[in-house]
Amino acid sequence: MKFEEILDLEERSSFDFFWKESSLSDRGYGLIRDNTKDRNVASIASVGFGLSALPVGVERGWISRKSGEERAVKTLKSFLNNVEQKEGFFVHFIDMIEGRRAYRSEVSVIDTALFLMGGLVAAEYFGGETSELFRTIYGRVNFPWYVNGERNCFYMGYSYERGFWGGWDRYAEQIIMYVLGAASPTCPTDPSLYYSFARDRGTYEELEVIHTYTGSLFTYQFSHAWIDFRKIRDRDGIDWFENSIRASLANWKYCSSEGKNYRTLHERSWGLTACDSPDGYRGDFGAPPSAKSNTAHRIDGTVPPCGALGSIVFVPGIVEETVKHYFENVPELWSEYGFLDAYNLDRNWISDRVIGIDKGITLLMIENYRSGMIWELTMGSEYIKNGLERLGFSRREEW
Structure with a gap:
């Protein structure tokens, strides 16, 4: 099967997860x-994706515009009226029937941001009632409430039992939080928040990267997945798109070199990121450069297809060969919703599930690559x- 045909099948199957589940x-x-x-959480x-x-789904002809708009409107009404929240921030894991807290879950700033980005995309596309509902939900979020004023950073999390804890004090997946916070029409954050987190630099195979703690690709x-960093830089001149290219290449090189230690890892099977594993969900799978002098990342031979597919816009040629390998040589990875979450040949293990955020980054990055x-x-x-203007981002023609 041709690469574009595999992409189409994986994207459609990923969409089916969000539509059916x-x-x-x-x-x-x-x-x-x-x-x-x-089943009930x-x-x-996942809703944001x-x-x-x-x-x-509408543009690809998988659903009608009417049904897509109806899904968006009714979903946003659930979040406006029923889904548990505090100061506009939503609880991370919720009961699917009532919208109430599950697992003693935290009130999450990053997951609220991921949800809001999904609402924003739907609002931009459908307009009308979808846009009005999003505006109300977004305007209700009290962004400064989640800020540690002494450290000038977002807290890492908040729960009813322990209050606030930790801090988003180094680079990771959270840039959307600063853009949404700075752009808030009702409760904006100060732009300095974006410039306060550490930008730790490390090198692997001559690739210098502003790295995250574990080097996990997500x-x-x-x-x-939402913000197009290809032609913008912040006021310090940081090119986040180039940084993700280098991080993806470092991950690929690292997995290729680890083929001597793990059967699953090689130049066509790579992409270490948070995923399911033989020992349960792991958020610390990653590659160098990472924190603590390149020792913070973890590896056990588990590889998730979403790791490479989420980097298709960064290193498309490498991803093409990887996707062909998964589809042609690891047929056990395929399911109703496309690729299962992960596999590990050394443990003779293949995940028995798909995970919403992993299907989400796969779908959105495939679509960005295609259109x-x-x-x-x-x-x-x-x-x-x-938000980008307030944070001091400028476009290529302004450099």
Whole structure:
């Protein structure tokens, strides 16, 4: 099968996850499962990716515009009226039927941002009632409430039991938080928040990267699923798109070199990122450069297809060979919703689930690679334009 045909099949199958694994209950309408094994629990991040997928489904002819708009409107009404929140920030994991807290989950700033980006894309595409609902939900978010004023950074999390903890004090997937915060029409954050987190630099195979703590690929991908960094830089001249290219190449080189130690890893099977594993979900799979002098990342031979696919806009040629390998040589990875979450040949293990955020980054990055649609919708938003301007980003012609 040709590469474009595999991409089309994977993108459509990923879309089917978001369309089919969605609640149709009165109070929880539009809530999307976190993964296919935990049957009654949704994640607000999964909903954010699912809302972003709706315009793709319409433009690709998989659903009608009417049904897509109806899904967007009813989902946003659930979030406005029923899904549990505090100061406008939503609880990370929620019951799919009632929209109430599950797992003693935190009130999450990053997952609220992922949800808001999905709402913004849907609002830009459908307009009308979708746009009005998004404006109300977005305007309700009290961004400064989640800021540690003494350290000038967002707290890492908040729960009812322990209050605030930690801090987003180094680079990771959170740039969308600063853009949304700076652009808020009601409760904006100061632009200095964006410039306060550490930009630690490290090198692997002569590739210098502003690296995240564990070097997990999703941290270089998530904000890029919506914001088109190809032609913009911040006031310090940082090119985040180039940085993600280098991080993707470092991950590929590292996996290629580790082929001597793990059967699953080689130049056509790579992309270390947070995913399912033989020992349960792991958020620390990654590659150098990483923190603590390149020792913060973890590796056990587990590889998720979403790792490479999420970097298709950064290193398309390498991803093409990788996707062909998965599809042609690891048929056990295929499921109703496209590639399963991960596999590990050394442990004779293949995941029995798909995970919403992994299907989401796959779908959005494939679409950006094919058409740029998500980037165009996001960058056309006045909120995003204003947020980037307030943060001091400039376009190529201004450099």
